[in-house]
Amino acid sequence: MLDVGDDVRAEIGDEEADRLLAGENAPGSYDCTSCRTPGDTEQERTSTVLFIGDETAVLAFAHATCLPSQIVQVSEEQLQGAVRSITGEDGTGLAGYPGPGPGPGEAAPDQAVLGVTSGLVLIEGELRPALVVEPTGAIARPGTEPGGDSFLQLLVEQGFSPVASLDGVPPVLHGWSVLLAAGQLHAVLQPGTGGGAPVAWWQAHHPLQVTDAWRAAANKLQTVLLFAAPVGSIGRQHREDLMRDALDKAAAHGRLVAATMPLAGT
Secondary structure, three states: OEEOOHHHHHHHOHHHHHHHHOOOOOOOEEEOOOOOOEEEOOOOOEEEEEEEOOOEEEEEEEEOOOOOOEEEEOOHHHHHHHHHHHHOOOOOOOEEEEOOOOOOOOOOOOOOOEEEEEEEEEEOOEEEEEEEEEEOOOOOOOOOOEOEOOHHHHHHHOOOEEOOOOOOOOOEOOOOEEEEEOOEEEEEEEOOHHHOOOEEEEEEEEEEEOOHHHHHHHHHHOEEEEEEOOOOOOOOOOOHHHHHHHHHHHHHOOOOEEEEEEEEEO
Protein backbone atom coordinates (compact mmCIF):
# COMPACT_ATOMS: atom_id res chain seq x y z
CA MET A 1 0.00 0.00 0.00
CA LEU A 2 2.97 2.24 -0.74
CA ASP A 3 2.77 5.35 -2.91
CA VAL A 4 5.92 6.46 -4.77
CA GLY A 5 5.30 9.81 -6.48
CA ASP A 6 6.60 10.49 -9.98
CA ASP A 7 9.16 13.01 -8.73
CA VAL A 8 10.42 10.59 -6.07
CA ARG A 9 10.61 7.78 -8.67
CA ALA A 10 12.60 10.02 -11.01
CA GLU A 11 15.09 10.77 -8.25
CA ILE A 12 15.64 7.25 -6.88
CA GLY A 13 15.23 5.42 -10.20
CA ASP A 14 12.68 2.94 -11.53
CA GLU A 15 14.53 -0.10 -10.21
CA GLU A 16 14.60 1.11 -6.63
CA ALA A 17 11.02 2.38 -6.84
CA ASP A 18 9.82 -0.99 -8.11
CA ARG A 19 11.65 -2.77 -5.27
CA LEU A 20 9.89 -0.50 -2.79
CA LEU A 21 6.50 -1.17 -4.34
CA ALA A 22 7.20 -4.91 -4.33
CA GLY A 23 7.90 -4.74 -0.61
CA GLU A 24 11.57 -5.67 -0.86
CA ASN A 25 12.87 -2.43 0.67
CA ALA A 26 9.70 -1.17 2.34
CA PRO A 27 10.04 -0.83 6.11
CA GLY A 28 6.84 -2.65 7.09
CA SER A 29 6.27 -0.80 10.33
CA TYR A 30 7.58 2.78 10.58
CA ASP A 31 7.19 6.02 12.47
CA CYS A 32 5.42 8.60 10.31
CA THR A 33 7.80 11.43 9.43
CA SER A 34 4.90 13.86 9.84
CA CYS A 35 2.88 12.93 12.92
CA ARG A 36 5.51 10.65 14.52
CA THR A 37 2.97 7.91 15.28
CA PRO A 38 3.43 4.28 14.11
CA GLY A 39 2.42 3.19 10.63
CA ASP A 40 2.43 -0.07 8.69
CA THR A 41 2.92 -0.27 4.93
CA GLU A 42 1.00 -3.55 4.85
CA GLN A 43 -2.05 -2.19 6.66
CA GLU A 44 -2.49 1.43 5.51
CA ARG A 45 -1.65 3.67 2.60
CA THR A 46 1.84 5.09 3.02
CA SER A 47 3.66 7.91 1.21
CA THR A 48 7.36 7.99 0.39
CA VAL A 49 8.93 11.36 1.23
CA LEU A 50 12.44 12.02 -0.10
CA PHE A 51 14.46 14.63 1.79
CA ILE A 52 17.31 15.95 -0.39
CA GLY A 53 20.25 17.79 1.15
CA ASP A 54 23.41 19.24 -0.33
CA GLU A 55 25.28 15.94 -0.38
CA THR A 56 22.88 13.20 0.67
CA ALA A 57 19.24 12.23 0.43
CA VAL A 58 17.04 10.29 2.83
CA LEU A 59 13.84 8.44 2.07
CA ALA A 60 11.28 8.54 4.86
CA PHE A 61 7.72 7.28 5.15
CA ALA A 62 4.49 8.98 6.18
CA HIS A 63 0.84 8.12 6.47
CA ALA A 64 -0.84 9.05 3.19
CA THR A 65 -3.42 10.94 5.27
CA CYS A 66 -0.62 13.11 6.71
CA LEU A 67 1.50 13.86 3.62
CA PRO A 68 1.50 13.02 -0.09
CA SER A 69 4.55 11.42 -1.66
CA GLN A 70 6.92 14.28 -2.46
CA ILE A 71 10.47 15.62 -2.55
CA VAL A 72 11.51 18.15 0.10
CA GLN A 73 14.79 19.98 -0.48
CA VAL A 74 16.60 21.03 2.69
CA SER A 75 20.11 22.01 3.73
CA GLU A 76 22.55 19.29 4.77
CA GLU A 77 22.37 20.56 8.35
CA GLN A 78 18.58 20.39 8.35
CA LEU A 79 18.70 16.93 6.77
CA GLN A 80 21.00 15.57 9.46
CA GLY A 81 18.71 17.05 12.09
CA ALA A 82 15.74 15.41 10.40
CA VAL A 83 17.58 12.08 10.29
CA ARG A 84 18.20 12.23 14.02
CA SER A 85 14.56 13.15 14.60
CA ILE A 86 13.19 10.43 12.33
CA THR A 87 15.51 7.56 13.17
CA GLY A 88 15.82 7.86 16.91
CA GLU A 89 18.43 5.24 17.76
CA ASP A 90 17.71 2.36 15.41
CA GLY A 91 17.22 4.04 12.02
CA THR A 92 13.94 2.22 11.36
CA GLY A 93 12.06 3.36 8.27
CA LEU A 94 14.87 5.11 6.41
CA ALA A 95 16.88 4.38 3.31
CA GLY A 96 19.87 6.45 2.20
CA TYR A 97 20.52 7.60 -1.37
CA PRO A 98 23.25 9.74 -2.89
CA GLY A 99 22.03 13.27 -3.38
CA PRO A 100 23.16 16.19 -5.50
CA GLY A 101 26.30 17.99 -4.36
CA PRO A 102 27.19 21.66 -4.81
CA GLY A 103 28.03 22.79 -8.33
CA PRO A 104 31.58 23.60 -9.44
CA GLY A 105 33.10 26.21 -7.19
CA GLU A 106 30.02 26.32 -4.98
CA ALA A 107 29.86 25.74 -1.26
CA ALA A 108 26.82 24.90 0.80
CA PRO A 109 25.36 28.23 1.97
CA ASP A 110 25.34 29.17 5.64
CA GLN A 111 21.90 28.66 7.16
CA ALA A 112 20.37 31.42 9.24
CA VAL A 113 18.75 30.39 12.50
CA LEU A 114 15.15 31.58 12.37
CA GLY A 115 12.89 31.68 15.39
CA VAL A 116 9.20 31.07 14.61
CA THR A 117 6.26 31.90 16.86
CA SER A 118 2.60 31.20 16.09
CA GLY A 119 -0.36 33.25 17.25
CA LEU A 120 -3.70 34.75 16.27
CA VAL A 121 -3.76 38.38 15.07
CA LEU A 122 -6.93 40.46 14.83
CA ILE A 123 -7.07 42.16 11.42
CA GLU A 124 -10.16 43.60 9.75
CA GLY A 125 -12.37 42.22 12.50
CA GLU A 126 -11.24 38.60 12.21
CA LEU A 127 -8.71 36.55 14.13
CA ARG A 128 -6.18 35.30 11.61
CA PRO A 129 -3.50 32.63 12.08
CA ALA A 130 -0.04 34.15 11.91
CA LEU A 131 3.60 33.12 12.10
CA VAL A 132 6.21 35.58 13.29
CA VAL A 133 9.75 34.95 12.05
CA GLU A 134 12.74 36.61 13.68
CA PRO A 135 16.38 35.52 13.23
CA THR A 136 18.63 35.00 16.22
CA GLY A 137 21.26 37.28 14.66
CA ALA A 138 21.86 39.74 11.85
CA ILE A 139 21.63 38.27 8.34
CA ALA A 140 24.08 39.65 5.80
CA ARG A 141 23.57 39.41 2.07
CA PRO A 142 25.52 36.44 0.65
CA GLY A 143 28.91 37.53 -0.64
CA THR A 144 29.06 40.70 1.46
CA GLU A 145 31.11 41.43 4.53
CA PRO A 146 29.49 40.28 7.80
CA GLY A 147 28.10 42.88 10.17
CA GLY A 148 25.24 44.31 8.13
CA ASP A 149 21.64 43.15 8.31
CA SER A 150 19.88 42.66 4.96
CA PHE A 151 17.10 40.36 6.25
CA LEU A 152 14.16 42.62 5.35
CA GLN A 153 15.62 43.69 2.01
CA LEU A 154 16.23 40.06 1.02
CA LEU A 155 12.62 39.20 1.86
CA VAL A 156 11.26 42.19 -0.07
CA GLU A 157 13.23 40.97 -3.08
CA GLN A 158 11.44 37.64 -2.72
CA GLY A 159 8.03 39.29 -2.76
CA PHE A 160 7.27 40.15 0.86
CA SER A 161 5.58 43.51 1.44
CA PRO A 162 6.75 46.20 3.90
CA VAL A 163 4.16 46.72 6.63
CA ALA A 164 3.49 50.19 8.03
CA SER A 165 0.54 49.06 10.16
CA LEU A 166 -1.56 45.96 10.83
CA ASP A 167 -4.76 47.56 9.57
CA GLY A 168 -5.04 45.30 6.50
CA VAL A 169 -4.23 41.80 5.30
CA PRO A 170 -0.88 41.60 3.44
CA PRO A 171 -0.88 40.51 -0.22
CA VAL A 172 -0.71 36.83 -1.16
CA LEU A 173 2.81 35.64 -1.97
CA HIS A 174 2.22 33.20 -4.82
CA GLY A 175 4.21 29.99 -4.84
CA TRP A 176 4.84 30.06 -1.10
CA SER A 177 2.86 28.00 1.42
CA VAL A 178 2.78 26.94 5.06
CA LEU A 179 2.89 23.17 5.60
CA LEU A 180 0.70 21.93 8.43
CA ALA A 181 0.39 18.15 8.85
CA ALA A 182 -1.60 16.29 11.50
CA GLY A 183 -2.18 19.59 13.28
CA GLN A 184 1.54 20.42 13.60
CA LEU A 185 3.65 23.05 11.86
CA HIS A 186 6.32 21.49 9.64
CA ALA A 187 7.69 24.07 7.22
CA VAL A 188 7.35 27.26 5.21
CA LEU A 189 7.83 26.34 1.56
CA GLN A 190 9.03 28.59 -1.26
CA PRO A 191 9.03 27.96 -5.04
CA GLY A 192 11.77 25.71 -6.40
CA THR A 193 14.15 27.06 -8.98
CA GLY A 194 13.08 26.73 -12.59
CA GLY A 195 9.55 25.77 -11.63
CA GLY A 196 10.74 22.70 -9.71
CA ALA A 197 9.31 21.20 -6.54
CA PRO A 198 8.83 23.58 -3.59
CA VAL A 199 11.76 23.79 -1.21
CA ALA A 200 11.82 24.50 2.51
CA TRP A 201 12.60 28.15 3.30
CA TRP A 202 12.20 27.23 6.96
CA GLN A 203 11.72 23.74 8.37
CA ALA A 204 11.15 22.64 11.95
CA HIS A 205 13.67 20.14 13.27
CA HIS A 206 10.73 18.77 15.26
CA PRO A 207 7.12 19.55 14.22
CA LEU A 208 5.79 22.49 16.22
CA GLN A 209 2.52 22.32 18.10
CA VAL A 210 -0.09 25.00 17.40
CA THR A 211 -3.17 25.75 19.44
CA ASP A 212 -6.55 24.32 18.52
CA ALA A 213 -7.80 27.87 17.89
CA TRP A 214 -4.87 28.61 15.55
CA ARG A 215 -5.42 25.39 13.60
CA ALA A 216 -9.18 25.99 13.39
CA ALA A 217 -8.62 29.50 12.03
CA ALA A 218 -6.08 28.22 9.50
CA ASN A 219 -8.43 25.49 8.30
CA LYS A 220 -11.29 27.98 8.04
CA LEU A 221 -9.39 30.65 6.09
CA GLN A 222 -6.97 28.28 4.28
CA THR A 223 -4.32 30.98 4.61
CA VAL A 224 -1.63 31.94 7.11
CA LEU A 225 -0.06 35.37 7.60
CA LEU A 226 3.71 35.41 7.89
CA PHE A 227 5.38 38.41 9.51
CA ALA A 228 9.17 38.79 9.56
CA ALA A 229 11.36 41.26 11.43
CA PRO A 230 15.11 41.69 12.05
CA VAL A 231 16.74 40.37 15.21
CA GLY A 232 15.69 42.24 18.35
CA SER A 233 12.45 43.60 16.88
CA ILE A 234 9.83 41.22 18.32
CA GLY A 235 11.31 38.80 20.85
CA ARG A 236 9.71 35.52 21.91
CA GLN A 237 6.33 36.73 23.15
CA HIS A 238 4.31 33.98 24.79
CA ARG A 239 1.08 35.99 24.93
CA GLU A 240 -0.76 37.05 21.80
CA ASP A 241 -1.51 40.56 23.10
CA LEU A 242 2.20 41.12 23.72
CA MET A 243 3.04 39.73 20.28
CA ARG A 244 0.53 42.12 18.70
CA ASP A 245 2.06 45.07 20.57
CA ALA A 246 5.54 44.08 19.37
CA LEU A 247 4.31 43.73 15.78
CA ASP A 248 2.66 47.15 15.92
CA LYS A 249 5.88 48.74 17.19
CA ALA A 250 8.02 46.98 14.58
CA ALA A 251 5.66 48.14 11.82
CA ALA A 252 5.69 51.72 13.09
CA HIS A 253 9.49 51.73 12.97
CA GLY A 254 9.67 50.25 9.46
CA ARG A 255 11.05 46.94 10.70
CA LEU A 256 8.33 44.54 9.52
CA VAL A 257 7.46 42.74 6.27
CA ALA A 258 4.63 40.32 5.69
CA ALA A 259 2.83 38.05 3.24
CA THR A 260 -0.30 35.93 3.10
CA MET A 261 0.40 32.28 2.23
CA PRO A 262 -1.91 29.40 1.34
CA LEU A 263 -2.21 26.62 3.88
CA ALA A 264 -0.88 23.23 2.79
CA GLY A 265 -2.20 20.31 4.83
CA THR A 266 -4.58 20.30 7.77
